[in-house]
Amino acid sequence: MIYLNSISQGILLGGLFALSAVGLSLAFGVLRIVNLAHGDLMTLGGYLAFITIEHTGMSTWYSFLIVVPAMGVIGYLVQRLLLQRALRMGELAPLMVTFGISIIIPNSLVQLFTNNTEQLPVGSLATSSIQVNSQISIGTFPLVTLGISIVMISALQQYLARTKMGRYMRAAADDSEVLRLMGVDHRRVYGIAMGIAFSTLAMAGILFGMRQGGVSPYDGQLTVLFAFETVIIGGLGSLWGTLLGGMVLGIAQTIAGQFSPELPLLVGHLVFLGVLAFRPNGLLGKPVLR
């Protein structure tokens, strides 16, 4: 029964992992960019929420309305102004750019805010929970987090499958040169894809901060790892795989946490390595072409 509780906690945590991973998956799937700064950008999203709260006095929930679109714009600009130029210089250059960003963000945050944790209050949801039975109780906030994740992933899935721009994104992933031959500037498509990636990672960054009681500058070092593991476990090129990957990682971590507080990270990595060894395309992934 104690496992049932862990599993349900793991599923809830997994939703957050999945949300934090979709942007990584999108950036790699469409633009073939491995975003090493993914976790630090999540942290940045958390800090932008903190700044918003400080300056306006609004609740953390409302800060999403400002931070998520803002990060979308930042993502678009980073793609158009930095990464697009780097893409012309080969495959290593974009990697170096994101690596550079991953250094700049936490160091700047330390300078601006010190090393301390800044609060991102959850509000009344923090303490409320749903008692399923005597052993299992589900926190309202993690449940809301999972709901947001599932809604976002479904929405993104539909966007990619059904809209014109979503079609262009999938076409660009296949052959960006031919997409241009259809009269579409693939750089714009890339920019929008990166904007969406930044928006989703910002959401995940704020939710992570809320879950942990706040954000601190080096949070990204760990969250980027979870995001990468989630993508690989679930399989590239499948958003539902990403959701599944997040849950597998979440469950592995929470069950391991039952035994010792040091175990979750280790067991999470072991599950990741196991998937890599036995199902290199991930649980739901298609073989990656080229």
Next chain:
Amino acid sequence: MSVLEIKNLRAGYGDLVAVSDLSFAVQQGELFALVGANGAGKSTLLKSIVGSMSVKSGTIIFKDDDITTVADYKRIQAGISLVPEGRRLFTSLSVEENLLVGAATGRKGPWNLKSIFELLPIVEKLKDRNAGRLSGGEQQAVAIGRSLMSNPDLILLDEISLGLAPIVVEQIYAALPDIRNEGLSIILVEQDLSRTLKVADKIACLLEGHLVLEGRPSDLTHQQITDAYFGHSIASFGTSSNGANS
């Protein structure tokens, strides 16, 4: 009126000059066939026209506008379309989605899903199929349909019969008259001389990057054309590389 005019074009890869000193014009509604052996520079010329590679020198004029340095995707928006060598469909999209991406320019004209399906019934049958799971002939039909979806004024067809079974080539060529009926200008690149001679209004022969022969099929002897194609006794009929104003 010429829809496309090429003047002194020179293009290549790094130090390699693949086409040089090329001049010709394609008239409105004309089917202009470009023949030449492997490596003659045909694809390079088409890629230069559509802008997926930049030229070293020369001028490309499309419908009275100098497009020599215009970005590729803007040339498509202006009404040029290329069916690339090797088809290059979007393999993770369905056939219908490939066609819809082809319509990205939003240009108005006779071609839409319905008319493409009428022109190429095989494409309609396959519309929900993944484009990565098609035979070569099916891919080619989809690639042509996809290009037409942009309602171009000028379409460039690069070796559409390459690697296809003769019966499939027959079917694809059968669609050409209907495509032409809509007033489209066509540059058709082929290695198959006899088939090309049957459909072309004008034929030009590329040899090692130079235009060595240009004229109406009816004005040229078979000997002239094969000589130009294979590079024998070029001097004997003394064509200059500039035959644009016939």
